[in-house]
Amino acid sequence: MAKILVPIKRVVDYETKVRIHADGNKISEDGVKWIVNPFDEIAVEEAIRLKEQKGDVEVVVASIGPDGTSEQLRTALAMGADRAIHVNTDAYIDSDAAHRILAEIYLRDSFQLVIMGKQAIDSDASQTGQLLAARLGLPQATFASKLVIDDSFATATVVREVDGGLETLRIKLPAVVTTDLRLNQPRYPSLPGIVKAKKKPLDVIELSGLGIDTAPKVRIVSMQPPAPRKAGVKVGSVAELLDKLSNEAKVI
Numbered sequence: 124m125a126k127i128l129v130p131i132k133r134v135v136d137y138e139t140k141v142r143i144h145a146d147g148n149k150i151s152e153d154g155v156k157w158i159v160n161p162f163d164e165i166a167v168e169e170a171i172r173l174k175e176q177k178g179d180v181e182v183v184v185a186s187i188g189p190d191g192t193s194e195q196l197r198t199a200l201a202m203g204a205d206r207a208i209h210v211n212t213d214a215y216i217d218s219d220a221a222h223r224i225l226a227e228i229y230l231r232d233s234f235q236l237v238i239m240g241k242q243a244i245d246s247d248a249s250q251t252g253q254l255l256a257a258r259l260g261l262p263q264a265t266f267a268s269k270l271v272i273d274d275s276f277a278t279a280t281v282v283r284e285v286d287g288g289l290e291t292l293r294i295k296l297p298a299v300v301t302t303d304l305r306l307n308q309p310r311y312p313s314l315p316g317i318v319k320a321k322k323k324p325l326d327v328i329e330l331s332g333l334g335i336d337t338a339p340k341v342r343i344v345s346m347q348p349p350a351p352r353k354a355g356v357k358v359g360s361v362a363e364l365l366d367k368l369s370n371e372a373k374v375i
């Protein structure tokens with residue numbers, strides 16, 4: 124059986140209006156809605172599609188975070204992943220700590236493939252996949268917009284969108300692939316999927332028991348909200364809109 128590891132990160136919903144915490148270097152978590160990082164949802168979707176195409180595949184999702192993180196893991200299980208691993212911690216985890224923990228999870232089993240988001244929409248660091256591949260000595264193909272795996276899970280063909288067009292790579296498995304937006308459109312969890320997810324295995328491991336140095340290498344010094352946007356203007360007709368765009372904004 125081929126096993127695919129999909130690391131998923133819990134992030135604040137991109138539709139939430141975030142507020143900066145009084146400390147000035149983090150966001151306030153009061154009342155925010157948490158979601159699976161959208162690029163990781165794409166990774167989960169891709170792993171499930173591979174399972175559907177090839178049959179004998181196990182999709183394992185893993186996340187590092189506080190107690191509530193199990194909710195995002197259940198979402199991935201409801202989409203169709205087989206089992207979940209929750210590394211439980213309240214600590215701040217930067218890309219360096221995340222990749223060390225994910226490497227430990229990878230080494231505890233025998234995975235043929237790691238598929239993960241190209242970046243998390245909170246920190247936008249875009250480092251964890253690359254660090255993980257380097258630490259494990261695995262080939263990596265980042266920002267995948269198409270992924271084809273051969274039937275014996277020996278190689279992956281990955282199309283990447285680069286500045287000048289498309290680049291196609293062939294890499295040996297096991298490998299790390301990171302997902303771009305256009306790889307697929309993730310499914311919504313179905314009602315039967317949500318019911319089934321409640322019974323799927325979700326192992327909780329305490330980070331403190333892993334003996335990994337997760338001291339942050341990056342310190343967030345400060346955060347500032349973006350400048351407020353100017354109020355919009357309602358126009359009465361297309362002619363008025365064209366007039367304003369032409370004579371006031373001078374953009375047409």
Ligand SMILES: Cc1cc2nc3c(=O)[nH]c(=O)nc-3n(C[C@H](O)[C@H](O)[C@H](O)COP(=O)(O)OP(=O)(O)OC[C@H]3O[C@@H](n4cnc5c(N)ncnc54)[C@H](O)[C@@H]3O)c2cc1C
Binds near residue numbers: 137162244304
């Ligand atoms: C997780 C995530 C990652 C993304 N990453 C990327 C990326 O890497 N690269 C990339 O190019 N894009 C990315 N996107 C997409 C991008 O953020 C936006 O979706 C896109 O730029 C917004 O375009 P939009 O035209 O859909 O408009 P919206 O975001 O809906 O709106 C943009 C503006 O259009 C105007 N507008 C919207 N609706 C109306 C309306 N009904 N009437 C009048 N004016 C309106 C408003 O001025 C609004 O501010 C990402 C999106 C998500 C969710």
